[in-house]
Amino acid sequence: MSQPATHQSFVRHHTTSEGRFAHLVRRTALLACAAVAALGGCAPAAGPGAAEPPRPVSRTSPPPPSLPAPTAPVAFVNAPGSYRFVVTTEATIELSADSGSRAESRGTAAQVTYYVTAPAAGTAGALTVTGSVDSFTVTPRALGDSLAVAPVAFRGTIEPGRRELTLQPIVPAPAGVECGTPNRTMLALAREAIVVPPPTLRVGQTWEDRTSSTVCRGDAPLTTRAVHRYRVAGAVRYEGVEALHVTRASTLELAGEGSQRGIAFAVTGRGSSSADLYLDPARGRFLGGTTESNLELDLAIPGEGAQRFRQRARQRVEAK
Numbered sequence: 652m653s654q655p656a657t658h659q660s661f662v663r664h665h666t667t668s669e670g671r672f673a674h675l676v677r678r679t680a681l682l683a684c685a686a687v688a689a690l691g692g693c694a695p696a697a698g699p700g701a702a703e704p705p706r707p708v709s710r711t712s713p714p715p716p717s718l719p720a721p722t723a724p725v726a727f728v729n730a731p732g733s734y735r736f737v738v739t740t741e742a743t744i745e746l747s748a749d750s751g752s753r754a755e756s757r758g759t760a761a762q763v764t765y766y767v768t769a770p771a772a773g774t775a776g777a778l779t780v781t782g783s784v785d786s787f788t789v790t791p792r793a794l795g796d797s798l799a800v801a802p803v804a805f806r807g808t809i810e811p812g813r814r815e816l817t818l819q820p821i822v823p824a825p826a827g828v829e830c831g832t833p834n835r836t837m838l839a840l841a842r843e844a845i846v847v848p849p850p851t852l853r854v855g856q857t858w859e860d861r862t863s864s865t866v867c868r869g870d871a872p873l874t875t876r877a878v879h880r881y882r883v884a885g886a887v888r889y890e891g892v893e894a895l896h897v898t899r900a901s902t903l904e905l906a907g908e909g910s911q912r913g914i915a916f917a918v919t920g921r922g923s924s925s926a927d928l929y930l931d932p933a934r935g936r937f938l939g940g941t942t943e944s945n946l947e948l949d950l951a952i953p954g955e956g957a958q959r960f961r962q963r964a965r966q967r968v969e970a971k
Contacts, residue, residue, distance in 0.1 A: 715887040724853040729809055730935030731769040735971045736844035737762055742964035761787045763844040778809040784837040803837035814847045835866045843968055846937040856883045873907035889929040889938055899926040922946030942966040
């Protein structure tokens with residue numbers, strides 16, 4: 652599990668309790684989708700003229716077959732070259748209340764292409780990453796959703812001995828209007844297709860990192876902070892390749908506040924996720940993986956009280 656303006660208003664008058672209830676679900680579904688962008692979550696649909704988006708992946712393949720674990724540590728270095736991934740997400744957002752329950756589902760698909768460039772002279776071995784989110788779509792598109800623009804180009808650096816990779820848009824948003832662009836959501840999705848593990852891996856090895864990602868829904872910046880705990884689980888055959896299986900368990904916290912049409916709101920959330928990631932040490936590349944996440948959101952709006960929503964999401968990253 653980073654936005655354009657002119658989204659559906661958070662506040663709309665409904666003459667029936669059913670209409671009001673449905674609107675609450677849709678409104679918070681939009682917030683939840685933005686929240687999970689830190690894990691490759693939801694966002695508005697690609698606009699006219701964008702490349703034909705990839706179709707969402709829906710398959711339930713069995714776990715990859717196990718292979719004998721390597722007896723010695725295995726070196727891993729992100730290899731220079733061209734990489735292309737499709738990141739798909741299916742999310743369900745549910746509200747439970749005294750009057751009943753209601754759920755809304757969203758599916759997204761993003762195509763990410765990037766290039767890893769060998770270190771240049773005088774860079775102390777740093778690798779450069781440049782690429783773009785070439786296309787993006789969400790289904791079904793809710794009434795009032797505006798259109799995200801693709802592609803969004805980005806750049807980053809992988810430094811020796813560091814596992815952090817910060818991506819920046821090549822064309823930054825104008826000062827003060829970052830929440831009016833799709834940059835943050837698109838960069839969060841691109842980050843899901845790039846894995847930077849330690850340079851040496853062995854079965855049973857663990858490590859931890861922390862990330863913070865701020866994405867926007869309308870004029871509302873939502874910040875997700877995550878603690879990721881990794882473990883090298885073993886060796887498997889994944890998509891015909893001898894790979895290392897890495898698991899990732901994450902805890903998530905989310906907070907944001909803002910207003911639309913003069914109506915203030917605040918949202919907080921907490922959750923967890925688990926991922927299976929696959930690395931090809933022989934060729935220095937990330938092969939893909941899956942992530943499942945659960946998130947609870949509390950949305951507070953004056954005059955409406957607090958509403959609690961639950962989101963379940965499944966994401967798949969596939970190399971193409």
